[in-house]
Structure formats: C-alpha cells, structure tokens
Amino acid sequence: KAGVTQTPRYLIKTRGQQVTLSCSPISGHRSVSWYQQTPGQGLQFLFEYFSETQRNKGNFPGRFSGRQFSNSRSEMNVSTLELGDSALYLCASSLEEGLNTQYFGPGTRLTVL
Amino acid sequence: AQSVTQLDSQVPVFEEAPVELRCNYSSSVSVYLFWYVQYPNQGLQLLLKYLSGSTLVKGINGFEAEFNKSQTSFHLRKPSVHISDTAEYFCAVQKTSGSRLTFGEGTQLTVNP
Numbered sequence: 001k002a003g004v005t006q007t008p009r010y011l012i013k014t015r016g017q018q019v020t021l022s023c024s025p026i027s028g029h030r031s032v033s034w035y036q037q038t039p040g041q042g043l044q045f046l047f048e049y050f051s052e053t054q055r056n057k058g059n060f061p062g063r064f065s066g067r068q069f070s071n072s073r074s075e076m077n078v079s080t081l082e083l084g085d086s087a088l089y090l091c092a093s094s095l096e097e098g099l100n101t102q103y104f105g106p107g108t109r110l111t112v113l
Numbered sequence: 114a115q116s117v118t119q120l121d122s123q124v125p126v127f128e129e130a131p132v133e134l135r136c137n138y139s140s141s142v143s144v145y146l147f148w149y150v151q152y153p154n155q156g157l158q159l160l161l162k163y164l165s166g167s168t169l170v171k172g173i174n175g176f177e178a179e180f181n182k183s184q185t186s187f188h189l190r191k192p193s194v195h196i197s198d199t200a201e202y203f204c205a206v207q208k209t210s211g212s213r214l215t216f217g218e219g220t221q222l223t224v225n226p
Contacts, residue, residue: 004156031212033212033213033214035214042216042217042218042219043203043205043214043216043219044216045213045214045215048212048213055212056211056212056213058213090156090157092157092214094212100212101159101162102159102212102214103159104149104156104157104158105156106154106155106156107155107156
C-alpha cells in the first residue's frame with residue numbers, strides 16, 4: 001500500500017505570496033493532520049481534518065488554512081507569507097479521528113525569501 | 114495541556130554500545146505515548162507506542178521503551194546500536210480523547226564507528 005504522499009517536496013516563495021501544499025493520505029485513511037517543523041519551535045500541530053471537516057486547530061494565525069476533499073486528500077494554504085513560515089510541513093494520515101496511529105509523509109520544505 | 118521534555122538534545126554513542134533516550138511528559142489527563150524517528154530529509158516513522166497494558170513496549174529496529182507512570186517517563190532504549198540508527202528521535206503524547214500529537218524537542222542520536 002502506498003504511503004502518504006506530499007507535493008511538492010520543495011518550494012521557494014517570496015514574502016507576501018501565498019502557497020498551497022497538497023497531501024494524499026494512505027488509501028482508506030480518512031483523517032489528515034498537518035504539522036509544522038522548524039528548528040526553533042520544533043514540531044507543532046496545525047490542524048486536523050476528518051470527513052471534510054476541521055476537527056482540531058493549533059495555535060496558528062488565520063493565514064494558515066486547510067481543507068479536505070471527499071477523497072480524503074487535503075490541502076493547506078498559507079497566505080501573505082512571512083520569513084518565519086519557512087519550515088518543513090508534514091502531513092499525517094490515520095484511519096479515523098481519535099486514537100489511530102498517524103503515518104507521516106516526507107514533508108514539503110518551504111523556503112520564504 | 115500536555116507537554117513533553119526530551120532531556121538530551123544530542124546523544125553521541127559508539128557502534129554496538131547501548132543507548133537510552135530520555136523522555137518525560139506532563140499531562141492532567143490520560144495520554145498515549147509514542148516514539149518517532151526522523152532520518153535526514155524524511156518524514157517521521159513510528160518506532161513504538163504505549164496505549165495500555167504491559168509497561169515495556171517493543172518496537173521496530175530493536176528499540177524498546179518503558180512507561181513509568183509514577184515518574185511520568187517513557188525512555189527509549191536499544192541494547193546495541195548501529196551506524197544506521199543515526200537520526201533524530203521524537204517522543205510524543207496524545208490525549209486518549211483526541212488525535213493531536215504533542216512532540217518533544219527531539220534528540221539527535223549519532224552513532225560513531
């Protein structure tokens with residue numbers, strides 16, 4: 001079974017632009033979570049989607065948003081990019097919401113110049 | 114709220130030596146505990162998890178961890194490490210009622226020949 005896939009793997013943007021990252025969960029998984037990883041803040045939870053609904057949200061500004069489609073694929077969007085948004089964005093999928101092992105994708109490395 | 118403290122940011126060891134990576138957690142509610150490993154330029158891979166039952170948990174690649182409720186610890190051990198174990202290791206907790214993972218700061222394990 002294919003793992004979690006994330007596209008693109010690398011992205012370079014400039015301040016003020018917006019970006020959309022994509023995540024395809026493992027087949028049959030219906031829950032998708034997003035995390036931001038930076039050297040200074042470590043791994044931080046962004047949000048979780050299940051059945052096309054946002055179930056949980058971390059402590060990030062409204063510039064960070066996401067959505068989930070009926071096939072469980074998810075996208076996250078960051079508007080008005082700031083230098084501090086440079087990070088590795090990780091997507092994780094699990095069978096259902098709640099306690100289920102989360103399987104992570106390889107991440108998208110976003111660099112904001 | 115939950116928090117996780119990984120007591121060592123870097124652990125250098127020689128090949129075939131034993132290793133222990135320390136993790137303490139704090140939570141006002143029941144939690145599940147996880148260890149993930151991250152190799153360079155990759156996502157997170159689950160090593161092992163503690164949900165309930167036996168406090169000694171065995172995972173992949175010869176790793177094991179022991180849950181100690183009284184000391185709120187979940188230390189990761191391996192009796193004999195290999196060069197290929199060089200990676201960053203993350204301890205994480207998850208509320209029994211939710212999906213969000215709260216991660217520690219990570220421990221960089223470097224295995225030297």
